[in-house]
Ligand code: PRP
Ligand code: ZN
């Protein structure tokens with residue numbers, strides 16, 4: 108009955124530092140940033156896995172990890188069968204359509220039969236369908252913002268946080284299609300012992316959040 112919960116965190120990216128900080132503020136110590144992909148806490152029955160964010164919902168669905176912190180954008184896009192346990196209140200961002208800065212924007216209908224590059228084909232596809240727009244969605248897994256300048260697409264649909272990636276690639280944000288923040292996800296079924304640990308963890312997370320408001 109010595110249960111340990113496995114928690115999947117983003118290896119490196121917008122969620123990583125905030126996720127680590129949160130556990131630190133919860134008084135849970137573990138090695139972070141050493142390059143190791145797994146770390147056992149020295150003072151809480153938890154083991155941390157450092158993974159690509161896109162892979163986290165799948166690991167949680169399969170039960171490889173009991174919990175994971177991911178962007179809502181990734182959770183919805185991957186469409187895995189996981190449970191949203193808590194909204195973390197950090198790593199807020201939006202999924203937006205962007206076009207070259209010099210072009211005019213007359214509305215989403217402008218993208219009819221155009222090419223759009225994105226890492227979020229599901230979220231984008233649903234949005235376009237709702238707007239009655241038929242476009243060619245080109246799925247690429249990274250560096251999406253390069254697409255217009257190399258002639259691959261007229262527009263992109265990607266995550267915008269500070270906006271600096273768009274700016275440095277000569278693009279402007281024209282339409283927000285989804286707003287996101289980090290969420291804690293868990294497997295649909297979990298043992299009672301692990302649930303007790305999750306409750307303990309959640310209690311600390313909520314206390315840390317309450318102290319900030
Ligand atoms: C997103 C997006 C850009 C960056 C935008 O990546 O793909 O690279 O963030 O942020 P900015 O507006 O502050 O410049 P994300 O952090 O989701 O990482 P990933 O694509 O590597 O998973
Ligand atoms: Zn990612």
Ligand code: MG
Pocket residue numbers: 249250
């Ligand atoms: Mg990116």
